[in-house]
Amino acid sequence: xAFKDILVHVDNSPQCKAxxxxxxxxxxxxxxxxxxxxVRTRPLLPQFIAAQYGPEIDRVREAFNAEAAREAxxxxxxxxxxxxxxxxxxxxxxxxxxxxxxxxxxxDLTIIGxxxxxxxxxxxxxxxxxxxxxxxxxxxxxAGRFPSIGERVLVAWNGSREATRAVHDALxxxxxxxxxxxxxxxxxxxxxxxxxxxxxxxCLHLTRHGVNAVCEHVRAxxxxxxxxxxxxxxxxxxxxxxxxxxxxxxxRELVLGGATRHMLRHMTVPVLxxx
Numbered sequence: 001x002a003f004k005d006i007l008v009h010v011d012n013s014p015q016c017k018a019x020x021x022x023x024x025x026x027x028x029x030x031x032x033x034x035x036x037x038x039v040r041t042r043p044l045l046p047q048f049i050a051a052q053y054g055p056e057i058d059r060v061r062e063a064f065n066a067e068a069a070r071e072a073x074x075x076x077x078x079x080x081x082x083x084x085x086x087x088x089x090x091x092x093x094x095x096x097x098x099x100x101x102x103x104x105x106x107x108d109l110t111i112i113g114x115x116x117x118x119x120x121x122x123x124x125x126x127x128x129x130x131x132x133x134x135x136x137x138x139x140x141x142x143a144g145r146f147p148s149i150g151e152r153v154l155v156a157w158n159g160s161r162e163a164t165r166a167v168h169d170a171l172x173x174x175x176x177x178x179x180x181x182x183x184x185x186x187x188x189x190x191x192x193x194x195x196x197x198x199x200x201x202x203c204l205h206l207t208r209h210g211v212n213a214v215c216e217h218v219r220a221x222x223x224x225x226x227x228x229x230x231x232x233x234x235x236x237x238x239x240x241x242x243x244x245x246x247x248x249x250x251x252r253e254l255v256l257g258g259a260t261r262h263m264l265r266h267m268t269v270p271v272l273x274x275x
Contacts, residue, residue, distance in 0.1 A: 135169075
């Protein structure tokens with residue numbers, strides 16, 4: 001099992017180069033096909049503006065989109081995965097969320113930037129991909145460089161459907177990792193909980209897949225789960241966090257907060273999420 005089709009969203013943002021470099025590293029490790037997707041967006045204009053200034057705005061937008069595409073393509077052309085991995089460039093017009101979601105449905109993994117979800121509009125890109133596409137999403141922080149991916153992995157485990165999905169979606173990476181640290185934060189008991197030794201069962205399952213996994217459970221009632229995960233990620237010097245997303249509704253997380261929202265806003269290393 002491997003990620004054979006890896007989709008990465010490209011743009012002319014400052015962090016695009018780091019995102020592409022990380023995507024190239026992953027494509028090389030998985031011996032997969034790396035697809036770079038540039039979307040030339042066409043925002044809807046109010047009717048009275050479109051009627052008066054539409055052609056002029058379209059010319060400016062086309063020039064901007066063309067220049068952004070050239071910059072993104074120039075960055076992509078610097079990515080040269082080793083033999084066994086291949087690359088493809090796609091440059092399309094359309095709505096950003098709908099277009100990336102469409103292409104993501106035909107890939108094993110989609111890579112986007114953290115900034116794609118910081119806009120609290122109706123349709124942040126990461127939320128739409130995580131909740132609607134049915135594929136794992138790898139988000140790259142908007143600050144920092146990431147020379148490795150998946151060598152030292154932290155798995156957030158709470159026994160939920162979302163966490164189970166994330167673990168199994170990430171298996172192609174986990175199987176190649178040097179170390180996988182499974183952590184249960186503030187574990188709960190009961191049939192839907194963590195068992196007598198929180199994290200032990202999922203670690204045993206991963207071990208049978210050849211994963212070098214160790215488990216840990218911690219209690220930190222004074223910190224939220226997202227804070228604790230980032231703290232342990234720094235302690236363990238991990239280069240990837242794997243976690244389930246939106247175990248409760250997105251609306252409840254927007255109102256009450258939650259590990260997913262905290263991670264989307266404060267991630268310090270790449271995060272693979274599944275729902």
